[in-house]
Amino acid sequence: MTTHTSTHASTIADEIAEKTFQDVSLCYQCGKCSAGCPVRYYMDVAPNKIVRFIQLGFYEEALKSSTPWLCAGCQTCSTRCPQEFDLAKFMDAVRELALEKGVKVKEQDILKFHKAFLHQIENFGRAYEVGLVAEYKLKTMHLFDDVDSAPGMIMKGKLKLLPHVIKGRKAVKDIFIKTAEKKQTKK
């Protein structure tokens, strides 16, 4: 069942327009984006339908779908869209909104991965892969995936046991703090 949350009708579409500098009404629902999307088969809803949901004000449906999280950001859709609608960027905005609005994200693993990744940058200024994998595994409790590759990688010098910490670590941390603050004040 769909609940029509049209009371916020303009708000989310507007927020997306603000974040992506484009209007969702551009999309005429041809479906070319979905047709070419490499991860289409894994999504619960076709990418074009997420746009449709936003056009019609079915926000909940859009924000809780797995589709934005499965979107790999490959921009195949944006490149081929006949209306020059940048769907990849639109997906970025939907995810961001889902986080801001505290919607329960279906693809928890993916979210945890992104969080772990950003956490590394926040702390060290750069992605620290061992830490990333460790943090991700702890978060998701997928402790034994990928054991096939990790140890070999350390031997090959591909994974360093200690993170590289950049000098501008504080500057980077600041970026995180400031962008987070901005979100607070906006709400």
Added chain:
Amino acid sequence: MENNLKAGYFPGCSQTGTAREYDLSLRSVAEKLGTELTDVDDWNCCGATSAHVTNHTLANALAMRNIVQAEKQGLTEMVAPCAACYNRLIVSQHETQIHPELKKEIEAILDSKIENPVQVMNIVELFTKIGADKVKQAVVKDLKELNAACYYGCLLLRPSDITHFDDAEQPTSMEELIKLTGAKPVEWNFKVECCGAAHSIARKDIVVDLSKKILDDAVAHGANVMVVACPMCHTNLDMRQKAIKKEYPEHKEIPVLYLTELIGLALGMDEKELGINLHTVKFELKKETA
């Protein structure tokens, strides 16, 4: 050699870790071609997919800090060999250029003016800059035994109106480049098909499927090696072949080289020097018989 190129270098996180051989091979090839690479001072991670999929402002700020660092260093050109970094940097640069409010916001966050004069290049553009003639002259080994499927992935070319680099659907610039080494490019279907990119860890299943499809098509069109220009692509196409093999035991393995490695081989460097021995799928050139 005269007219040697000087360019900034933004290694990106992968090159210090999983893609160590990309860094290694790029540095040695550049040196051999008389190109001087200057690392960007104290660069930080561009935020990769994780930043822009979750926080637009953060993504732009992380990327732009690097541009500012490069600016401060007086760099005018800078190569970002990782397609994802390249994409993040060039897109953020573009966005801050066309949206003044965003630029102001980022400047406030970074506490620094953004002048934006640094021209960001991808790896293929770097070689174009160095010059086909120069590369060709330096080739000492004919790689005619290689039938290569050039894989551009998604981020090298897109968004095409920002990258302005090659044809978005049927690119040929990598092919033109490897022809200089004697390697033969194959015509195939998935030059620009996505391999699942950042889902490598969280949704390995997806990456395994997508990568398999891409590799199979290359093999079906007669390739005996794949050439990539991105550490993420390499991870997915090379490292994931183990998992692919597990799921599809009949899978036919195909080695995956970085563009710089392939060129390095043609310039006479050996596999080890280029880090090719670090790959999951083994690759070695046939030993000279003569």
Added chain:
Amino acid sequence: MTEEKWEPKVVAFVCNWCTYTGADLAGTSRLKYPANMKMIRVMCSGGIDPVFIIKAFERGADGVLISGCHPGDCHYNAGNFHARRRWTMFHQLLEYLGIDKNRLQFSWVSASEGKKFVDVVSKVVNDVRELGPFKGYKELNSEFTAVVNGLKQEVNKAEAVNG
């Protein structure tokens, strides 16, 4: 409107076929724009003599707009071409004389561009409003006319040479 408040006066010379009709369309579409501008209709932008502009400034205009058909769309094939050449030169001259370029603006508005007409008018009126009243004419008067005539000769020569 209070008596003291200065309101910019703008004169527009527009061609009959494109811009005048475009202005009609703005009307039929009920679009709104500032009432500060008055239009003088000529048949083609090619027929607008620089002297008209001088006269307009002399008569207290604070700004002048010249508008005709898009290049290639001229009702008379090439009239606006001549206009364009003439105006690029004239514009430079104005600047040389110390008159802000924004006091004299050019645009192409086709018969179907009612909205664009409104945008153009609003922009000109705004720009002129920002510049304030035009007082320069009296100081320049004689010099001005002489230079304009000189300029016309130059333009004519250039046109004669380039065909």
Added chain:
Amino acid sequence: MKIGVFICHCGENIGRTVDCPRVSKAAEWFPGVVHSVDYKYMCSDPGQNMIKDAIREKGLDAIVVGSCSPHMHEKTFRKAALDAGINPFLCEMANLREHVSWVHDDIEEATQKAIDLTRMAVEKVKRNQPLATIKVPVTKRTLVIGGGIAGIQAALDVANAGYEVVLVEKEPSIGGHMSQLSETFPTLDCSQCILTPRMVEVYQHPKIKLMTYSEVEKVEGFIGNFHVTIRQKARHIDASKCTGCGLCITKCPIRKKAFNSFEEGMAYRPAVYVPFPQAVPNIPVIDETVCTYYKNGKCGVCVKVCGREAIMFDQQDKLVTEEIGAIIMATGYKLYDISKKPDDSFIKGYGEYGYGKYKDVIDGLQFERIASASGPTSGEFKRPSDGKEPKKVVFIQCVGSRDDSKGFSYCSKICCMYTAKHAMLYKHKVHDGEAYVFYMDIRSGGKMYEEFVRRAIEEDGVKYVRGRVSKVYEQNGKYIVKGEDTIAGMPVEIEADMVVLATAMIAQENASTLAQTVGIPYDKYGFFNEAHPKLRPIESTTGGIFLAGACQSPKDIPESVAMASAAAAKTMVLFGSDMLEREPVVARVNELLCGGCFYCRKVCPYSAIEVREIKDRNGVVIKEVAYVNDGLCQGCGTCTATCPSKSVELMGFTNEQIFAQIAAL
């Protein structure tokens, strides 16, 4: 001079925002105004009578009507002035509706502006001169450019009405795209069967001068009096001798070099050829670019076989001039080229469908040729790559249309219909075959059109999938078509043997150049512009030049034909009188002032300015001055702005009149 001012309320249209009584009161005080009134509807009969009565009773010399745009009612009020006995050009209008009441909200501001505009009109009309309309003769001959179905129809209609026609076609034969079609929607009758008789009729018509392999090079003059220069390209065959026996064609040894454009590249033609068997005229053309004779002077087989000695290797292009009264543009369209890459042209191209890399990914016209009984496969469904019968065909609609990013924003209007036709024709011949159509919307407005599409679906079992295709690629000899059914919300992948792209109908090559040559406007896509989208769809904005068929916008055959007949009717309206009345807005030279510099001649776009010698009593030339030919002058005024000594003026828009308006600001 006694001037009357008439302010119109236009019901509420003006009256709501402009205080009309106040305007008319204010006008009473303008110098020269002796009479000023306002009234509800000035253009109504009582309104006009009011004007006429005032002119007669008050002895007015000139009038100003403050009402709507002159484009709306200038003629009405001029006529009223004339009826009341004053020269119609002593009437001016102030545009208080389109330029005041409809565009401003503030009553005070609007009223003030209305007063100003009225004052300006009064000042202008004081300086108006009585003018007489100009009469020019009409040449009753029509030029039709383009010999597709639209041009053919227009030429026949005009000729059958008894007027002479010159039909110019750039190809060696008339027929246009219709000659390439197999069967036509919505009735599925054979295209050639209905077209060929018309082509022959054109050829045999005593009133039609047919010039094929020819192009219009220059158009001078104006409505009723065009001088047209036409280039007849060298056929290298003497048309007066050739019998069309075709021996040269069958014997020519060059068989596999030339791209056969009639067969859309799916076959070759010899160096000497007619485009297709039913060509009209049936006279071959030698293609210099492939003929061996032009390379090395050898061969000459055709010369040997031709019993009529008709081959003329040294024939040259010929320039012909024609006197013409009206022109009908019927140059048609072309298809968006799927094989184009972005750098080839403004077309961005469909790399995701292979940029013409795949032989069995074809366009609509190629499909027509395959389906045509006279085509390269004799109407059997064989795909170009290997001649096998395709068992699964995918049709993709809107390729290049409705695509802001890679093509054109407009809908090509006919491709929904021809795709339904194609799928149907295919199913009729390949019974066990499957046909899929990817569409976004089905646009089938027209008599029996929707029924036609339904028939394809219901009776012939064509499967329609709603969604745009993202990619086509080849795998193991099949074309994988990746789409999404947006209704089911499911991805769809079809393994097809052949893919047909319904590519956009776009403006003819060089349409914009031709438009500039004849002097008509065109839109941003290169289609010719009509004078009014609803009320004058057949006319261009240039007098005497009419539009027919797909050169104006995408059209099917019935619409092209309807438009052609309408254009023909329009020329006949023009030919209904011997003389044409024109507004006297023309330039006049003051011979006393004119210094003979002739800058004006340089800039006049119509070459309307001539040189006149001024002689003294003894017949000695004392000076040369400019002289304007009324017949040619179109009244643009460019000369007036150019003249350094102000010796040339545009009637109705003199410097004095304009200065007066400026002064009245």
